[in-house]
Amino acid sequence: MTMTPCPNCRHINDGIAFKCAKCERPLFTEDRVTTPTVSAPKPPSASSWLPPAAPAAALTRVSVVDFNMPFASMVGLMIKWTLATIPALFILAAAGFVGFTALTLLTASLIGLAK
């Protein structure tokens, strides 16, 4: 596990910590979230057909620093999501009705109830 020192009080925090456990200062500031800079490509050489080795650790690390959303906005978003499911409910109900009817008619014809 990586350890992240606090830039304010030098307290050593877990690598997954959002903010310092001692002084509550956010550990990841804006400049640490930005896309890592990649050095300029080298001039072509004998092995130029190989893709350049990417800095894997810099490209794979994703840090969600802060989810700054007021509570009322989050409640509003959830209500909108709920309302957005209503048309999907109608579509699924119609598809279910068609499928159930087709299966019922098929079963009835197979056992000889429908003449």
Ligand SMILES: [Zn+2]
């Ligand atoms: Zn601190």
